[in-house]
Amino acid sequence: MEGIRDEVKSVRKPGWAINPIFVNRWSPRAMTGEELPDEELMPLFEAARWAPSSFNEQPWRFIIAKRNTPDFGRFLQLLTPGNQAWCSNAAVLLLIVSKKTLSRNDAPNRVHDFDAGSAWMSMALEGTGRGLVVHGMGGFDRERARTEIKVPDDYDVEAMVAIGRRKPDSQLTPEEKANQRISDRRPVEESVFKGSFGKNIRA
Numbered sequence: 001m002e003g004i005r006d007e008v009k010s011v012r013k014p015g016w017a018i019n020p021i022f023v024n025r026w027s028p029r030a031m032t033g034e035e036l037p038d039e040e041l042m043p044l045f046e047a048a049r050w051a052p053s054s055f056n057e058q059p060w061r062f063i064i065a066k067r068n069t070p071d072f073g074r075f076l077q078l079l080t081p082g083n084q085a086w087c088s089n090a091a092v093l094l095l096i097v098s099k100k101t102l103s104r105n106d107a108p109n110r111v112h113d114f115d116a117g118s119a120w121m122s123m124a125l126e127g128t129g130r131g132l133v134v135h136g137m138g139g140f141d142r143e144r145a146r147t148e149i150k151v152p153d154d155y156d157v158e159a160m161v162a163i164g165r166r167k168p169d170s171q172l173t174p175e176e177k178a179n180q181r182i183s184d185r186r187p188v189e190e191s192v193f194k195g196s197f198g199k200n201i202r203a
Contacts, residue, residue: 002129007169011182025128026183027135029086030176031164035067036091040130041163047126053115059099060119063149067091074148079160080139086179090133090162095145096120097155116158127163135162 004012004020012023045062053059065071067090075093076084087093098116102109109115120136127134142157151157167176194201 008182011184015188021125021128025124027180028133028166029135029162029180030167030172031086031089031091031133031162032167033067033089034091034165036132036163036165040132041092043130044123044126044132044134044163048119048123051115051119051122053118054109054111055102055104057099057102057104057109057112057115058119059109059112060116061097061099061155062094063097063151064092064094075160078140078145078148079137083137083139083162086176087137087162089164089167091164092162094161094163095149095151096158096161097151098158100154100156113156113158120159120161123161131166133162133164133166137161 002020002024005024008023008026014023048060048062049058051058051060065075072093075095076087078095079087079093096116096119098112100109100112101107124134124136137160140160145151145157145160189201192201193199194203
């Protein structure tokens with residue numbers, strides 16, 4: 001098993017022993033602009049396939065646009081200008097949507113967003129293990145995405161993701177270096193409460 005990578009050690013120090021892949025996952029932006037063959041891309045979706053979901057509904061769907069195809073430009077234009085600048089070097093842009101109703105009886109699926117998030121995390125971790133950039137984004141026009149990508153009404157538009165081969169640190173421009181920084185996290189005690197909201201787990 002790969003240990004905690006040197007690039008994150010100075011910023012991230014887990015308070016409890018965990019699989020290093022969780023610490024190693026972060027969201028670089030600089031990509032090489034190379035295409036990704038299906039042999040490297042599709043395992044990310046295979047990982048997402050095995051994410052847990054209520055009633056095994058698997059409400060997530062991924063609509064992809066590969067580099068050097070007409071769809072790529074359409075997807076790129078959905079992003080905010082700031083995201084367009086660095087996503088122009090992605091190998092793939094994708095839209096994540098999730099089905100709001102249960103296939104079994106058309107009743108509301110109250111955890112479809114939650115389940116889609118588990119699939120996204122599985123994809124991100126698989127990409128991390130392969131040394132790829134897998135960067136999720138909320139900065140895009142959701143209504144345009146729904147219309148232009150023909151998302152059905154019973155699906156929610158969740159997020160967009162840029163996937164690509166990571167640009168080596170030695171080749172980063174000063175602007176690229178400034179635009180991607182590894183972040184830390186708040187202590188686990190500030191997120192986990194005992195018995196009632198806000199009650200310290202150690203109390």
